[in-house]
Amino acid sequence: MPNPRKPAPVGAEHAPLELEHFLPYRLSILSNTVSQAIADDYQQRYDLSVTEWRVMAVLARFHGLSAREVAERTAMDKVAVSRALARLVEAGRVHRETHGNDKRRSVLSLTEAGWLIHDDVAPMARAREREVLAKLDAEEQQWLTQILDKLLAH
Amino acid sequence: MPNPRKPAPVGAEHAPLELEHFLPYRLSILSNTVSQAIADDYQQRYDLSVTEWRVMAVLARFHGLSAREVAERTAMDKVAVSRALARLVEAGRVHRETHGNDKRRSVLSLTEAGWLIHDDVAPMARAREREVLAKLDAEEQQWLTQILDKLLAH
């Protein structure tokens, strides 16, 4: 009986995936590259993780959200949000109080310090997004928007 | 002096990011959703991580690669590859020997057991990819390919 740990002979019957043409793989590479480029702009400067930045971004847009609502808006799970909020509150970047009618819920908002960071980071993030989109012509940009809308729908 | 941990008043001068229209965020959500759907197919069944699967996929296509070459092909860092290989070799899914002329280098290949898993998982992965692409019409699919080619170039 052959040793199962020996290399197997390669037959033509296998149909290996070509990672470089495989959509999920390509999306993963692109997403990581882009997100990392943005994160590089603020991580060391503000000691701010991607998770924390996303929480700050939604709190900049929607005021008085609860942690659960932040989780919905960021598509992060509640544990990740809880931890990000703990750090942000500790760092004085987010203010947390409890909801008057429901003591389980928190009511969250950026502090002055939080806004200062937001107002510095948001334009950098937008600039990085423009850099990526600049690789495409106007027509491609429109298609990309439409395609992402469809793929992300529901 | 105002308490810096108090919520800051919201002025119109802030320009918050709209995450749901922000390309990096949308890419991240899409990539995670798609990759997770595929991983769900094989993770429990084979006790195989995404990292390990990617290593197996390149070994199915390119025979006798070294660990460094696997890292290049998968765009993973060498530590991740080293760990994935340790598990795959231990599980009898990958065969590792040392290169004749350079004792630092490993020469990697799938075992018979590795091929069996590959031949089961690869079609499932392709099926999931087709499910995603089925949300787009033929024209959109072509644009998507072209756009990803451009964004991933260099």
Added chain:
DNA sequence: ACGTTATAGTTACATATGAAACTAATTGCA
């Protein structure tokens, strides 16, 4: 009213990941 169920959020644990230090082997060049 009161016990069951659901919800908001945190904690604990186990696993994953990344950066840097480390070992071993090879290469380059004075």
Added chain:
DNA sequence: TGCAATTAGTTTCATATGTAACTATAACGT
């Protein structure tokens, strides 16, 4: 040659992340 610099790969350590269990509060049904 022989010694410094590179390269392949692993180990270590610190941090991140996900699942499940847990606490506290509120809502629901009888």
